[in-house]
Amino acid sequence: MPATASSARSERPEAAPKKGGIRRAKEAQILRAAERVFARTGFAGARMADIAAAARLPKPNLHYYFRSKRALYRAVLANILELWLAETDIIAADADPAAALGHYVRAKMRFSRFYPDASRVFANEIIHGAPEIGGFLRQELKALVERKSAAISAWVAERRMAPLDPRHLFFAIWAMTQTYADFATQIEAVLGVPALGEDEFAAATEEVVRLVLRGCGLDGAPKSRVSAARPSRRRPPVGSSG
Amino acid sequence: MPATASSARSERPEAAPKKGGIRRAKEAQILRAAERVFARTGFAGARMADIAAAARLPKPNLHYYFRSKRALYRAVLANILELWLAETDIIAADADPAAALGHYVRAKMRFSRFYPDASRVFANEIIHGAPEIGGFLRQELKALVERKSAAISAWVAERRMAPLDPRHLFFAIWAMTQTYADFATQIEAVLGVPALGEDEFAAATEEVVRLVLRGCGLDGAPKSRVSAARPSRRRPPVGSSG
DNA sequence: CAATTTTCTGACCGTTTGGTCAAGTTCTCC
């Protein structure tokens, strides 16, 4: 897949893939601003003028790089889907169920911590019926879940973990981890803190990991506590899969 | 708390609590339609004309009963919060942790099944920073979680369940159960079904219950499998509480 | 250093949308 976000999900060539020098930088700048605004107010609530202001550019400049509001929104989504898949792919052919699931949950929690706006845009899109990424969900995501589920089912068959439907396990893990981004406002309110900082996320991560592992019948101390380094945005650690 | 939804969260008297005969019925009719439309497109995306159409009323009629779009939105939210709290209150002073948590999860899953639009409006509001119900989250909800958490902490202290932070357990349960309403589109796509029916919800409920109970160190067969009767909307089973 | 392409931007426009209004119609209650 070409890295240029403006190519969205291909479809039409959309302004030919000219690799203008300035273009790439400005598009990224606009996409960042757009992600923030879309996350805060949703697609309909976001105003092009606000995005322009957030990107510190005059409004017509946005339309120079992105045909329309919807095109910009789709570009933002395309950007996010890449990230989402990359993080999800971490659950590789790890030999040990506990380690694999632990890594996966931790990766998801890092995602919620470092890309909360991306998570919120994604959540918003799905809540409203996924009008733009329905195809992605039914194709790529479904296929990915089926691949990963096969591995987990194997572990279940080998009595290496409690019997469960892997697909619902995925739903549960996605929900539990993404809630720390999407519902951060609620969590902050209940915890009585102004914002979820490193401490809160560390605590939350441990709780979720324990809950998931125990829930899967996988006790024992979690192995590697990888330092919570910020994953590089443009070159995510795309592990194998299959 | 007065049942009239239009009283919202009080604040201003808002059109005096006149109990017009027709008023009550029409307001309910409008609120139902508004909930559906707000759930599908969010606050900003919803158009008064669409709500009017959904309610089968001319647009000015909406403004006769609700001052403004925002007032209508708040009324819808107030409606939802009542429901939300009621369902949450089910986790009473149940003697048995497994039974209590099991009941709670099942109640939440019923909520997702029967009031998906309510759940989506709520989710939307929170994702966008809870501009209207921030106070509710910091007051009522926080207090409720603290009360319930005390009970769970007691169980933990008595070694009746695995050690964990009850607040994060709540976040996890909310996330896992609400995802079947808010993210139904995604789940349907991954499962490859056109809609989540009774079968899917039954299966999902069992998976989530097992995951939670096992995750809390509470194994053993789930006790009562209460028939999944639709809870009455206006008179929810308000149990006592702490 | 032209010539030409790419990038930038102030001013402008057509539509959409929340909200209003005044003139009805129906209900309520004595």
Added chain:
DNA sequence: GGAGAACTTGACCAAACGGTCAGAAAATTG
């Protein structure tokens, strides 16, 4: 049954918003 309140609605705004355009500035190129 009639006076007054409650309710209904077609016609109408003003503001907001996505999008356009023509011309100016930079970049790029030969």
